[in-house]
Amino acid sequence: MVSTDAAKGTLLGLACGDALGRPVEFRSPEQITEQHGTLTDMVGHGTHGQPAGTVTDDTDLALCIARSLVEQAAFDGQDIADRFAAWYDGGPFDIGLMTADAISEYQSGTSWRDAGREVWQRRPEGSNAGNGSIMRCAPHAIAFADSLDSLDRVSKQSSAITHHDTRCQYGCVLLNHIIAGYLDGDDEPVTDAVARIDGDAPDELVETIRLVPDIVNETQLENTGYVVHTLQTSLFDAVTADTAEEAIIASVNRGGDTDTLGAVTGAIAGARFGADALPDRWLDTLEYRDELALLGTALATTEITT
Numbered sequence: 001m002v003s004t005d006a007a008k009g010t011l012l013g014l015a016c017g018d019a020l021g022r023p024v025e026f027r028s029p030e031q032i033t034e035q036h037g038t039l040t041d042m043v044g045h046g047t048h049g050q051p052a053g054t055v056t057d058d059t060d061l062a063l064c065i066a067r068s069l070v071e072q073a074a075f076d077g078q079d080i081a082d083r084f085a086a087w088y089d090g091g092p093f094d095i096g097l098m099t100a101d102a103i104s105e106y107q108s109g110t111s112w113r114d115a116g117r118e119v120w121q122r123r124p125e126g127s128n129a130g131n132g133s134i135m136r137c138a139p140h141a142i143a144f145a146d147s148l149d150s151l152d153r154v155s156k157q158s159s160a161i162t163h164h165d166t167r168c169q170y171g172c173v174l175l176n177h178i179i180a181g182y183l184d185g186d187d188e189p190v191t192d193a194v195a196r197i198d199g200d201a202p203d204e205l206v207e208t209i210r211l212v213p214d215i216v217n218e219t220q221l222e223n224t225g226y227v228v229h230t231l232q233t234s235l236f237d238a239v240t241a242d243t244a245e246e247a248i249i250a251s252v253n254r255g256g257d258t259d260t261l262g263a264v265t266g267a268i269a270g271a272r273f274g275a276d277a278l279p280d281r282w283l284d285t286l287e288y289r290d291e292l293a294l295l296g297t298a299l300a301t302t303e304i305t306t
Contacts, residue, residue, distance in 0.1 A: 002183045005274040007142045008296035010179055011066065013244055013270020014138055015292055016282045017262025018058040021252040022094075023047055025056075029223075029255040040249055042285045048093050053285035056094040058263040060087055061136035063288065065158065066295040069143045074305045075154040081112035081161050094259075096132040096225075098123070102162035112161050120164035129167045131230040133159035135260045137172040138267040141179035142299035148196075150306045151176055163227075170201035171227045174209065175264065178235070182271035183300075190239065204228060212236045223256025234261055238268035244277045 023046025024032050024039060032039055044052040064083035072079055081103075088095065088103045098119060106115040120128050137155060144151035155172040163169070174193050181189020190212065198206050208228050212235050221236055222229035234251055241247035244266070251265040252258045270278065275293065283289055 002142060002145045002300040003185070003274065004297050004300045005276055006183045006271050007300035008293045009244070009270030009273060009275035009278065010138050010142055010183070010267050011062065011270070011292040011296045012275050012278055012283065012286070012289065013248070013266035013268075014062055014135075014263045015055050015059040015266070015286055015288060016270075016278055017248045017251065017264070017266025018055045018135075018259045019053050019262075019286055020248060020282065021258030021260070021262035022050065022054060022056050023052075024252065024255065025258045027255050027258070029253060032253055032255055038249065038253055042282055050093065053282075053287050055287050056259045057092055057096065057099070057132075058135040058260055059288065059292075060092060061099075062139055062263075063291070063295070065136060066139035066292075066299060069139055069304050070295060070298045070302060073302060075140070075143075075150075075157070077112045077157055077161060080158065081106050081115070084161065096130055098128070098130055099132045099162045106161070113157075116160045116162045116164040119162075129165040129227050130163065130225045131168075131171075131227045131257065131260050131264070132225075133161075133163035133168050134171045134175050134227055134231060135263050137176055138179055138271075139295070139299055140172075141176035141271070142183060142296065143302075143304040144176075144306075145180035145183045145300075147306075148177070148180070151180060152196075154306055165227075167202050167205050168227050170197050170205055171231050173197055174201070174205070175231060175268070179268060179271045182268070190235065205231070208232050209235065213240050221254070223254045223258075223261060225257045225260065230257065230260060230264055234264035235268065237261075237265045238272065241269065244269040244273040245279050245282075
């Protein structure tokens with residue numbers, strides 16, 4: 001049985017990490033230290049010039065998925081793609097290149113099942129496996145925590161709307177199984193999640209995650225937008241921290257793709273520690289706080305089909 005506190009924590013943690021990281025996105029760790037010391041509080045301005053507590057595309061797209069799942073009471077890939085397109089038409093201040101291209105491909109008439117693949121096939125290695133689907137996939141983990149085969153399927157299908165690469169698809173499967181494990185009360189879900197994708201997922205993804213947390217040296221962790229790097233770094237911070245706050249702060253202060261590092265770490269840590277563990281000073285400022293909490297509860301308590 002999914003804990004509603006953990007379900008709310010997953011979505012609120014994602015958004016807290018996103019909003020904490022937004023103003024320092026693309027900054028180096030040294031630049032963050034020079035300006036903020038250790039960034040521990042929601043601040044305004046900075047990258048994208050938004051008020052404190054403002055979220056980015058990470059949370060916006062997760063909200064599209066969560067709203068669709070709750071309102072349709074099912075995984076509906078076309079409905080999710082339609083919501084992505086409507087959001088894109090609203091002119092967001094932050095959007096990944098592959099996500100933008102895939103949504104444009106969908107709007108041109110390509111099926112939601114094929115749009116991401118069409119874009120992926122045109123992209124060279126090195127720019128075709130970003131973290132733009134793992135940052136938003138956590139609502140599926142809540143909705144299908146007790147139906148793991150369904151979780152496998154929808155994680156891959158949802159990723160492929162914009163991110164077709166198998167590293168991205170299985171990255172979503174891996175992340176969602178880790179989150180689902182925490183939601184169901186498993187204290188150490190990483191081993192089971194890795195075992196579930198082993199033999200099917202790309203070796204690089206599996207072997208990189210196997211290093212967490214005991215084999216990888218913290219200084220080896222990367223802060224780029226590559227899906228494998230983001231998963232390893234965010235997972236390390238989420239499973240080695242003693243609190244959700246500590247986990248999110250550690251990821252954001254690594255610099256680089258700070259909003260997505262924070263969002264992925266926050267989703268895992270939120271599932272692990274629960275909503276009640278997130279600092280009030282963050283939640284009091286956070287955009288969409290009430291809706292995220294309501295959606296987390298609804299995803300945990302509504303029967304959702306595939």
